[in-house]
Each structure stands twice: as structure tokens, then as C-alpha cells.
Amino acid sequence: MLESSRTSQFVKALRRTTARLVTRHTAMATAQGQTGYLYHETYFWHNAGHVQSFDKHIEAWRHWENPETKRRMHSLVAVSGLLDKVKHLKPRPATEEELARVHCPAYIQRVFEMSADDSKGYHTAGDVATFAPGGYHIAALAAGGAIVATEAVLRGEVRNAYALVRPPGHHAERDKGMGFCIFNNVAVAAAHALKVHGLRRVAVVDFDVHHGNGTQHMFESDPRVLFISLHQDSNYPLRSGYVTETGVGPGEGTTINVPLPPGSGSGAYKAAFTRVVLPALEVFQPELLLVSAGYDASYMDNLAAMILSSADFGWMISRLVEAAEALCGGRLVALHEGGYSELYVPFCGLAALESMTGVKTEVQDPWLQEVAAWGYQELQSHQEAVVTAAEKVLDKLRAVMAREGTDVQGPGR
Numbered sequence: 001m002l003e004s005s006r007t008s009q010f011v012k013a014l015r016r017t018t019a020r021l022v023t024r025h026t027a028m029a030t031a032q033g034q035t036g037y038l039y040h041e042t043y044f045w046h047n048a049g050h051v052q053s054f055d056k057h058i059e060a061w062r063h064w065e066n067p068e069t070k071r072r073m074h075s076l077v078a079v080s081g082l083l084d085k086v087k088h089l090k091p092r093p094a095t096e097e098e099l100a101r102v103h104c105p106a107y108i109q110r111v112f113e114m115s116a117d118d119s120k121g122y123h124t125a126g127d128v129a130t131f132a133p134g135g136y137h138i139a140a141l142a143a144g145g146a147i148v149a150t151e152a153v154l155r156g157e158v159r160n161a162y163a164l165v166r167p168p169g170h171h172a173e174r175d176k177g178m179g180f181c182i183f184n185n186v187a188v189a190a191a192h193a194l195k196v197h198g199l200r201r202v203a204v205v206d207f208d209v210h211h212g213n214g215t216q217h218m219f220e221s222d223p224r225v226l227f228i229s230l231h232q233d234s235n236y237p238l239r240s241g242y243v244t245e246t247g248v249g250p251g252e253g254t255t256i257n258v259p260l261p262p263g264s265g266s267g268a269y270k271a272a273f274t275r276v277v278l279p280a281l282e283v284f285q286p287e288l289l290l291v292s293a294g295y296d297a298s299y300m301d302n303l304a305a306m307i308l309s310s311a312d313f314g315w316m317i318s319r320l321v322e323a324a325e326a327l328c329g330g331r332l333v334a335l336h337e338g339g340y341s342e343l344y345v346p347f348c349g350l351a352a353l354e355s356m357t358g359v360k361t362e363v364q365d366p367w368l369q370e371v372a373a374w375g376y377q378e379l380q381s382h383q384e385a386v387v388t389a390a391e392k393v394l395d396k397l398r399a400v401m402a403r404e405g406t407d408v409q410g411p412g413r
Contacts, residue, residue: 129177208294211241253396
């Protein structure tokens with residue numbers, strides 16, 4: 001009788017342990033299937049100043065890089081109900097050591113010192129890279145947010161992650177800011193993955209309408225990082241992002257630029273993705289996919305001349321999510337870059353986040369039918385020529401991978 005009682009207690013204890021393990025496993029599986037979402041009110045406090053010049057007869061006007069595009073996107077994510085279906089990630093500031101993996105210590109110190117000077121309304125870190133006193137701390141929080149999102153994905157806490165960081169980062173060079181960017185968020189994240197997690201291959205896909213010059217220059221000689229940029233030809237920076245820029249030294253072939261002509265729409269971007277971006281990722285076999293997600297190629301943007309819709313951004317992110325699933329266990333981190341239409345960025349960003357989560361909300365883009373019906377959305381012959389030229393860089397990439405000893409025809413990792 002006593003033995004029977006002990007057996008019964010053992011069985012019950014075993015069942016309780018099994019139940020706990022099942023619950024834990026289910027919780028972990030759910031977390032790993034979730035999309036992480038990172039934002040912070042402090043990001044909206046970044047102040048790039050005003051656009052003003054009395055001598056040039058420009059009355060004071062709110063800066064293009066103002067908080068409303070991202071604040072309104074976050075508001076739409078909340079109103080759509082999608083905010084309740086993501087795992088919230090809390091950013092922290094990047095340390096000087098983390099920033100110094102891609103930026104010169106002297107530049108970091110200079111930004112810090114300017115930030116501490118409240119005798120001026122704003123400071124300049126480089127070409128059109130302005131910030132108000134205290135801006136160092138916000139820029140460091142944006143770079144740190146990129147690290148936190150990357151950590152969450154690499155640790156398996158979430159399947160993928162979207163970081164609504166500000167200020168943007170992809171123009172920032174090693175020793176100077178550029179184009180509204182102070183610290184290069186995506187480069188800081190890539191360097192962290194390489195240094196701390198020992199990753200061998202990290203891919204960065206940048207579809208912001210402006211060339212990601214800073215990211216390119218930081219990794220153009222490093223074969224461990226594949227950088228692909230789709231951008232408007234000869235917009236910003238000038239004389240940057242040509243097809244002929246394919247990397248330097250051992251990194252020759254791991255930089256791919258697709259400088260699309262002004263007026264490019266859905267057809268041009270889909271051709272660039274299916275014929276250049278996705279094949280390049282397949283060849284490179286990344287262990288992590290980072291995305292510089294800018295929405296300034298939309299038809300409403302006032303700093304570019306492209307004609308994409310929110311559906312196009314959703315499509316691009318969807319293809320990248322599929323590529324990440326096939327190649328690197330779904331590990332994808334999207335970092336918000338540019339986009340300057342207060343009306344349209346929210347719908348573009350929401351479409352991207354819907355593709356990452358796999359959740360379709362009830363929100364309908366009120367302008368989608370209009371832009372989708374515009375003429376010249378199909379691939380044009382002059383756009384085709386650019387995509388064809390970019391395709392040829394794939395041969396250089398294959399040569400790099402062969403030299404590095406990677407089985408480029410092997411299965412996804």
C-alpha cells in the first residue's frame with residue numbers, strides 16, 4: 001500500500017514536471033515566433049533644428065527629419081492593434097566601446113562635447129547632420145536600440161525584430177555625421193554581431209531611397225559583411241552608390257549597389273529584388289540579415305522622386321523575411337531609417353511590420369489604389385539596364401565566397 005502511494009506521488013510529480021516543461025517549451029516557441037518591436041519616447045525628442053536662412057529668403061520651417069513621421073507610424077501601429085501582438089523591447093544606450101567598433105573615438109568624443117554645450121541652439125556633426133544639446137544621448141540610445149533588437153533575435157527571444165529608432169544612421173561615416181545621421185545604427189548592430197556573437201557572415205539590405213554610404217564604407221573591405229543598397233541614382237550623397245562600387249581589397253564583390261533612375265516604381269524594385277538582392281543573399285548565406293528600412297522611395301516623399309506604394313514596402317520585407325527563414329533561421333532585424341511624408345510613412349511602416357509579424361490588420365492604405373494605378377510602375381528599359389549591370393556583380397560575390405571557402409551552392413543555414 002505504501003509502495004503504491006509512493007508510486008502515485010512519483011507519477012503525479014512527473015506529470016507536474018512534464019507539464020511545466022511543456023508550458024516552458026510552448027512559451028519559448030511562442031516567443032521565438034514573435035516579432036520584437038523597439039521604440040522609446042526619447043527618440044521623438046531628437047531635435048534636428050529648423051530649416052531657415054534669411055539671406056536666402058527661407059522662412060523658418062520644420063526640419064524634414066522631424067519626429068512626426070515616426071511618431072505617427074507608432075500611433076498607427078497602436079491603433080491597428082498590432083502593438084498588442086509584438087514583444088516589446090526596451091533600448092539602452094550604446095557604450096563608447098560599442099560605438100568605437102565603427103566610429104573613430106575622436107568623433108565620438110566630439111559629438112559628446114558638442115552635446116554638452118547648451119550655449120547654442122543646435123550643433124553640426126557633419127553635412128546636414130544637426131542635433132540639439134543632449135543629442136549625443138539620444139543618438140547613443142538609437143545605436144543601443146539596434147544592439148538590443150539584434151541581441152533579442154540572436155538569443156532566440158524573438159523571431160525577428162523591428163526597431164523604430166531615431167535619429168537614422170546609414171549615412172554616418174567613421175569620423176563624421178551625414179544626412180541627418182549621427183551614429184550608424186545598422187553598422188553598430190552588424191559590428192556587435194560579428195564581435196560579440198562571433199558571426200561569420202552578416203548581410204545588410206538597405207532600401208532607403210538614399211545611398212547608405214556610411215554603412216558601405218565601414219564594411220567595404222570586410223568580406224564578412226554583404227552590403228546591398230537600392231537607391232535613387234545621384235540623389236544623396238552625390239557621386240555615391242554607383243554600380244561600379246563593389247568593395248575594396250578582400251571585400252571586393254561584397255558591396256552591391258543598384259542605383260535606380262528617378263521615377264522607378266514597383267516593377268523596377270521587384271526586378272532588383274528577384275534578380276539581384278535575393279540571389280546575392282542565397283550566394284552569401286548570411287547568419288543574420290539586417291535591413292535599413294527607409295520609406296522615402298514612396299510616391300509621397302518630398303526628398304526623392306520614386307513612386308513606391310505601401311504594398312511595395314510590404315512586398316520587399318516579405319521577401320526578406322522569406323530569405324531569412326530559408327538562410328538563417330528567420331533572424332532578421334529591421335532598423336528604421338528615412339522617410340519624410342508624415343501622411344504616408346505610417347502606412348508604409350505598418351505594411352512592413354505586418355509582413356514581419358504575419359498579421360494583417362484591418363488598416364487599409366487610403367492611397368494605395370491611386371499610386372498603384374499610376375503609369376510607369378512597370379519595369380522600364382532604362383531601369384532594366386541598371387538591374388542587368390548590378391546582376392553582373394554576383395559573379396564577383398561568388399568568387400569571394402569561393403575564396404573564403406564557403407559552399408555557395410549548399411543548403412541554407
